[in-house]
Every structure is written in structure tokens, then in C-alpha cells.
Amino acid sequence: MKLTLRIWRQRNADEPGAMTPYEVTGISEDMSFLEMLDQLNERLILEGEEPVAFDHDCREGICGACGMVINGQAHGPERTTTCQLHMRHFADGDTIDVEPWRAAAFPVVKDLVVDRSAFDRVIGAGGYISVPTGSAPEAHATPVPKPVADLAFEHAECIGCGACVAACPNGSAMLFTSAKVVHLNVLPQGAPERESRVRGMVEAMDAEGFGGCTNTGECAVACPKGIPLTSIGRMNREYLRAVVKGTPSGGR
Amino acid sequence: MALATTRTARDPSLIGSLWRSTVGKKAVMAGTGLIMLAYLVAHMLGNLKVFFGAGEFNRYGHWIRTIGEPFLHHMWFLWLARVVLTASVVLHGVSAYQLSRRDLAARPAKYRHSRRRSSYATRTMRWGGVILALFIIWHILDLTTLTVNPNHQEGHPYQNLVASFDRWYVSAFYIAAMLALGLHIRHGFWSAAQTLGANSPRRDRALKAMANLLAAVLTCGFIAVPVGVLTGVVS
């Protein structure tokens, strides 16, 4: 395959960036999108140019490190991560636009790399359960009904890649935050911090400069793990319940 | 085990907490939107009385002023409704404005490809809301205060209404505003359920169907009146 790529190149956070065209040839349709970029980068290095910077780690679709907007869609045309997107979903001769996640809360570090540490601070404000350390608890001490376990697992699938924020016209982190809140709030282990968790995480999310939700649904379409839009409704309920109860926010 | 005792657990006020957070402010928008929606259902049903003639319609207009008597004084119920609706529209508009400002700031850069996957109703909530705000102002000046009404006869709502809708451009603006209202409710009703935490995977489809039904019934019900006047059914 022969492709024309137009990639966002930006030297650092302070300099302005621009879309820069590159021709790539000899692309196999079995390559992943990242392997295709690897091939471009090897050539750029040989030519003495700066390779295109992008985040990646597992390349198995489970770590959430990778992510770029391909032809206007977060992670490209398939419901998967960029590392698991294969070139067979493109046609020979295509022109492909590659841009970083765009959101005020995710500033560009370099090229396609953005700073997603805002997510870490949202997690720090309540996305955990407090347990005494020491010996592991007996596995059957806390029974979890099957539907609840399924629901928690469905939301634990979130890998925190940030595609929801990138896809949202408001740069909102509601789908991410709701995945984390629902995951822990439905489990008995998450119950003691149920109210302080949701308040802390929503407040942290607002403080990071993410936008609000307009129930547009772009996030759930982009999510490689299929976190449903209704999870945001569930988090809203948890939040309003906590505010009415008057429990102060958690986090430390 | 470390015990968290340093937290100065000053109870934040309910209203303050809601207003400060995006989720809470959106809940204010949803609550006030639903209040206005409930009012509009009653308002639409009342309007349809114009098809039963001037006597019936004007009697209905008079009855509205006497609701709650003798427990409430004359017009008190009406004024109560006006106060609640004014507060709702102001709170709704202010939260919509503040949240929209925030949303636009949170996504400063656009992508090369603008993909439109959300529905028309979803994408027009803001401009549709502006149209509704302008419409509400016009509507009050036209048929409540009668400031811009050509008939301007207090206590004769039927005659005022016919005189106003007899001007084709007034009817056209009214119909356009009601189409905007239908779109606003189509997204708004379901969105409010989601905002207030009443949505779930099981209810999602039913709520969307309900939103479509409410939007269609309200739009058709309101539009029937100017159409009736323009076609001479109501005169």
C-alpha cells in the first residue's frame, strides 16, 4: 500500500504545530497503524529527521497508552485502540490525517503525545478503595452478586486512553469518570467511600478544566472498550445522591 | 491503618455545591427544563380550546385567573405560576450560558474532519434555546401584556389571538419557534433523564421514544392554532 499521511508535528508545548505531509510506501495491510508509523519513523531517522512522537506501550489494546485522532475519529475507523487498528481498514492511495487528542485539559507535549495526567488526578480524588494492608482477605468473605460483578467488570474495562475526551465536542471527561465511579460504587468493597468518591472525582474533573456533558454520545461511540453512555446517567445519580446526603468530597 | 481525621468536614451547602459543579448545574438545567415542559403540556391542551369557539376559550382564560379561589386570592395562582416559570427560564438560561462557555473553552482546537454523528436536535440545543428565549419575549409582549398586539383588548384572549395570527409573518415566526421547541424537547427530555440519573440501559429506548412523542405532540398541538387561524377554521 502507498499512503499519504498528514501528521500534526509540534516540537514542544510552547511552539505552534502544523499538519505535515509524508508519503509512505510498502505498507502491508496486516500492519497495525503504529507499525506503519514505526516504518515512517525508521525512514525519518535514516534521513536525519526527527521521528514522529506518539505514545504506546502494550500494543495489545489493554494499557491505554496509545491514541491519536485518525481522519477525525479517535482511534480511527474501528472500535479498537490505535495499536490494534490494522491497515486493511484503509485503501491504497488514501490520504490519512493524524492529529493528537484535542482538549484543553490534555495539552500537547510533542507531536501526537498529549499530557493525560489530569486523569491521574481525577483517580487520585477517589478512584480507589481504602483497605488495610497485610494479609489478603478471604476470597469468599464479601459475596458479590453475579449481575453486580458483571456491571463492575464492564466498567473496569476502561483503560483510560482518553478517546472519550478527544471525541467529545466539549472535551468532557464524563465517560471516563463515570466508568471509574460505577466500577467501584456498585461493589461492596467500594461502598464505604461511595459518596465521597463520586463527589471528589467530579470536583477534580471540573477543576482540571474538562467540559460538561451535553449527552452528545460521541464518547461512547469512540470508546474502544464500549463503556455505555448510560454510565454517565448512573454517575449523575450517584453524584446527586451524595450531594443531597451532604457527604463531603473525598481525595487527599 | 491510617485514619483520615484531618479533613475539615465543613458541610458544603446543597445549592452551592450543585451550582459549582458541572453535573449539578446541568441538573438545575434539567429540573427547570422539566418544569417548563410540564407547563407547556398544560398550556398546549388549554390552547386547543380555541377550536371550540370564542366563548369557551375566553371562559377558560378567565378560569385560569380564579384557580384556587376562595383559598387563594384572585390571580394568585396565575402569579405563582408566572414566578415559578420566570425563575425556571432564568436559571435554565443562565446555566445553559455558563456551561456552554465552559464547554467551548474545554475544546479550543478543532479537528480537520468534522464528523457529524449526533442528531440535528442535539446539535441545535444552543441556537434553538436562543430562538426559544427570543420567542418567549415576543410571545409575552404579544399575548400577555398585549403591548405589540393589534387588537389589544384585555379579557378577550380569543380576539387578540386571532388578530395576531392573522398576520402571516407572526404565524410563520410562531411555527418556526414551535419547530425549534420540538427539537429542543426531542433531545432535552431524554437528556434530562440522563442528567438526573433516571436513565439506565433498560429504560434508554423507552425514554427516547417518550421524548419523540412529547416533541411531536407539543409541536403539532401548538402549531394547530396558527394553522387554524390562517385557514379560517378559527376566526
Ligand code: HEM
Ligand atoms: C430560554 C430559552 C432556552 C435556552 C437558552 C435553552 C438552552 C438549553 C441548552 C443549551 C440546553 C442543554 C443542551 C445540552 O446539554 O445539549 C438545554 C436543555 C434542556 N432544555 Fe432548554 N433552553 C431554553 C428553553 C427551554 C424551554 C422553554 C424548555 C421547555 C420545554 C426547555 C427544556 C429543556 C430540557 C428538558 C433540557 C434538558 C436538560 C438536560 O440536558 O439535562 N428549554 N436548554
Ligand code: FES
Ligand atoms: S499501546 Fe496499549 S492500548 Fe494501545
